[in-house]
Amino acid sequence: MAAENHIGLEHEALTQQIIRCAIDVHRQLGPGLLESTYEACLLHELVQAGLNVERQPDLPVVYKGMRIDAGYRIDLLVEGTVIVELKSVDKLAPIHEAQLITYLRLSNMPVGLLFNFNTRVLKDGLIRRANTRSPLPALRDLRGEQ
Numbered sequence: 001m002a003a004e005n006h007i008g009l010e011h012e013a014l015t016q017q018i019i020r021c022a023i024d025v026h027r028q029l030g031p032g033l034l035e036s037t038y039e040a041c042l043l044h045e046l047v048q049a050g051l052n053v054e055r056q057p058d059l060p061v062v063y064k065g066m067r068i069d070a071g072y073r074i075d076l077l078v079e080g081t082v083i084v085e086l087k088s089v090d091k092l093a094p095i096h097e098a099q100l101i102t103y104l105r106l107s108n109m110p111v112g113l114l115f116n117f118n119t120r121v122l123k124d125g126l127i128r129r130a131n132t133r134s135p136l137p138a139l140r141d142l143r144g145e146q
Contacts, residue, residue, distance in 0.1 A: 011081065011111045014051075015128060018078055021045035022115050026122040035088040038117045039075055042086070046078060053078050059106055074103060083112035087125075092116045097127055104131035 025041045039055070046053045059072040076084040085100050092114065100112045109131060116125030 014082055021049055023122050026117055031118045035086050039086050051078055081110055083109050085114045087116045088118045100129055105133055
């Protein structure tokens with residue numbers, strides 16, 4: 001959990017607010033539904049909380065200077081800084097966390113949350129990671145940078 005310690009104070013309050021909204025969704029619905037259901041409900045909760053949320057924004061890849069629209073999408077982008085990835089699986093696998101870390105590097109976003117809603121208690125399916133690595137050569141247009 002060393003990467004979690006590098007989450008700045010400016011993102012701590014926001015990630016806590018997102019986590020509270022996700023817990024509320026999980027308490028209302030419980031485990032066992034499709035990821036898309038949790039995504040729609042979490043989007044609703046975040047907007048109700050007054051947050052700016054983009055659903056399914058494109059995540060381009062730049063390979064050797066060439067933009068590749070490979071169909072990657074972030075589940076939710078909150079306040080233009082926090083990537084939220086949702087799963088509804090038996091158990092989070094290392095590849096799920098790797099995906100979050102790669103998305104952070106591709107987008108140059110500072111922090112990401114990974115939720116697995118298919119758990120009895122949502123905190124058992126939560127991973128929070130800071131972007132502590134150098135960004136990959138990618139477009140920065142998600143944050144207004146080139």
